[in-house]
Amino acid sequence: MEQLLAHMEKELIGQRQNVRLLVAALLAGGHVLLEGVPGIGKTKMVRTLSRLIGGESKRVQFTPDMMPSDIIGHVVFNMQLNQFETVKGPVFTQLLLADEINRTAPKTQAALLEAMEEHQVTIQGTTYPLPEPFFVVATQNPVEYEGTYVLPEAQLDRFLFKLNMQYPSYEHERQILQQHAVQLEAEEVLPAPILSVADLLQERKKLKEVVVAESIFDYITTLIRKTRETTRLQLGASSRAGIAVLQASKAWALLDNRMYVTPDDVKTVARPALRHRLILSPHVELEGGTSDQIIDETLAAIPVPR
Known part of the structure; x- marks a missing residue:
């Protein structure tokens, strides 16, 4: 895992925190939504990760005319064999890059719900399991709204x-330019996989061994419940959000070569784990408030366990 992180940080200059969070999500068995303006390395980050792990990966460019069957697959009639056949879609992979996911209609976005939650898809009434590990990384552009659809809660x-x-x-930007100049002069050599699928699944088993003290359970529970008590939020964090914070904290501790969770682990993962699950009250949005600010203020108001 250390070699994987080191190689990714070398390739993606200035994105150390996001790289580590991406790998932590992979380790925790979760999925990631990457948001950023075009040209800052979102797709490159996922492509680099896919090269460094030994599993199968596929990329889907989402468009407004895409149908659910383009993602999960469909059934066709084979004239030669005189029988129906199932054609599996690109979702049958281990790492799926859903590029610009907000450019497709909600009906097509919903095709990923079953896959992401239950690691299976249903085609014409038949359920098919997806390969393990199954990891979705979706990207979206935060500034371009024409021709896009807001992702439902x-x-x-x-x-x-x-x-x-x-x-x-x-x-960092200067280093990126220098790195690009060197790569133009040299012949491109794709990196060899550093982590196999078997290695990753073995690392995931270690999450069960990461110790979580009773005080940490109290800390996370208090954080989640306080988001429901503030009038600045129209919708607070759910119990699933609390599980996400717990799993992510254990993965972050494991990446730091520790077999126990600390309050700092919880603070580190709280923002990325909660920011997309909270809905701001209208008056807070008008004032320019953000979910990150509310998460930070909530954390500051909770006594840190020792």
């Missing part, structure tokens, strides 16, 4: 994390 709730990718700093 049920869809957003299927993502463990929502990661916001920002512009790099001056120094």
